[in-house]
Amino acid sequence: MGSVATTLKTIATAGALGAGGAAVWGIGIERYLFTVREHDLAVLPPGSASITVLHLSDAHMAPWQRRKQRWIAELAEDVQPDLVINTGDNLGHERGLDGIRVAFAPLRSVPGFFVHGSNDEYAPSGRNPIRYFTGPSRHAKSAPKLDTDAMDDFFSADLGWADLDNAAATVRLDGIRIDGFGVNDAHRDWDDLGALPAALEALGARDEATLAVGVTHAPYRRVLDSFVDLGADVIFGGHTHGGQVRVPFSSRALVANCDIPLDQARGLSSWGPDAVPLNVSAGLGHSIYAPVRFGCRPEASVLTLRARTR
Template sequence: MTPLRTALTSLGAVGAVGAAAALWGVGIERYLFTLRRHEIAVLPPGSPSVTLLHLSDAHMAPWQGRKQRWIADLAESVQPDLVVNTGDNLGHERGLDGIRNAFAPLRGVPGLFVHGSNDVVAPSGRNPLRYFSGPSSHSKTAGRLDTEALDAYLTEDVGWTALHNTAASLSVAGLRIDAMGVDDAHRDWDDLDAAVDAQSALPDRDAPRLLLGVTHAPYRRVLDRFTAAGADVLLGGHTHGGQVRIPFSPKALVANCDIPLDQARGLSEWSASGRTVPLNVSAGLGHSIYAPVRFACRPEASAITLRAVPDSSERPPRG
């Protein structure tokens, strides 16, 4: 075989592999919705277990029926005691139509939510190569979404509590669960002082409880501050797990924030101020309508079973 023919054959093979990968990522994997199950021993000794459903980054468009049905089925398959939604629910100006279909079966389940930018502004097309140079910039021409309608639906209809730069307390399965949350840190809408101060002002701080730190974008400054403020579990989204990954690699190629790339998806640990706590970063349920692909990174939700620590164990000291 001549050198030219060898080169052409190699080029053709590379092209075929690329085409097959694109076909898989665009036509198949982005529909392979996956439920990740985790267990964390973090509740006060003697507490009953609590099932937490972590949803993130639905980026919903009204025509995405498969996604809507899969999310709706989680109410029965997971039977959560608590839902935490870490934002970017909308992916289209009529995305709330799909969110209503998806979340309706979760009505009445205690829940908490924070905003991502795509709960406020519409997505826009971007050059994906720019993500390799750092967190993405913000489009100045993106249209506004109906955030008020989304929030009204989530709070008044579904019954969840907003955590935008504030804190709240819920009773879940007989356990007090406190949570502090911030608006989208990727857009610099977070106010950590306000969130931590609101958490400090919650009554009966010495009562046995669980304290959650909730953010859309898991920037280091947010995770560090929540850990120092006494959070027992940290929850975030935003990264899409990298969205396109090298198969079997523990690291994402990009995270679109400053979290370490090997913590851009899944359950890990975060250490700050002498404490180490569990961190779950959801790879999310969707993608921008301008980048309809998932490769080696299936869309996902997380079902986290929170269990009591044994009586002999010590929980990390709160700040």
């Protein structure tokens, strides 16, 4: 009996130490291990010059997160993007815009598209993390309203990015016309997919030198399916945090907080019968009420868009 009790005590102690070590790693170390995830896509018309896209998502910025602000700011020089795509949830605090201004200012004059996540409009609230295993999270009954208008003004007027919340817009890069279209946060049912056909029609007919880009915060199936039907050549999403806590080295998230397949909750995959490239960013941050990353480093994505061979 004594040896059994000793064995059980040893197992319990090892389990407690393991859990404690994982918590120290996830809270104190990994959430600061910012990384760049790189992909190459052959989606441009033959003969086109390559385009470097910087995909940013889910900064959930708080004003004291200076390490994250510095790392994002340095991307402008390190990556030298031709186009920025921001898939929302930039703010994580009522004064989060202070940090976003510092982080994104070096990207001024780089063309970009952006959409909203719910944390661009309402401050975060504490959640029971266990509930994420039962399905997409419910919305807080009340939360402080954020200064979304000031954020949008910074993105549009100062940085020069186009707002794609249930809208469409065009930028031109080296002879390539890029038609971006997107929706507001589908997780909050703010998406208006019915508005997109008219918005795209207003941009004019596409030709062979047009790249169509779909942009969403939450990559719900209905949104991805609609983007494919609207002719997207590549789709960008965020929201999932890549699961935020994953089994190390697993290709499948534990949760996604939407209905996307769990093996597509982070990174580059494809969607629909035509295998449209889909990049879902694991994001740069986390809620201030869940300051942890485990097996899922915070990230920015860099996609090099290259010419098709035919």
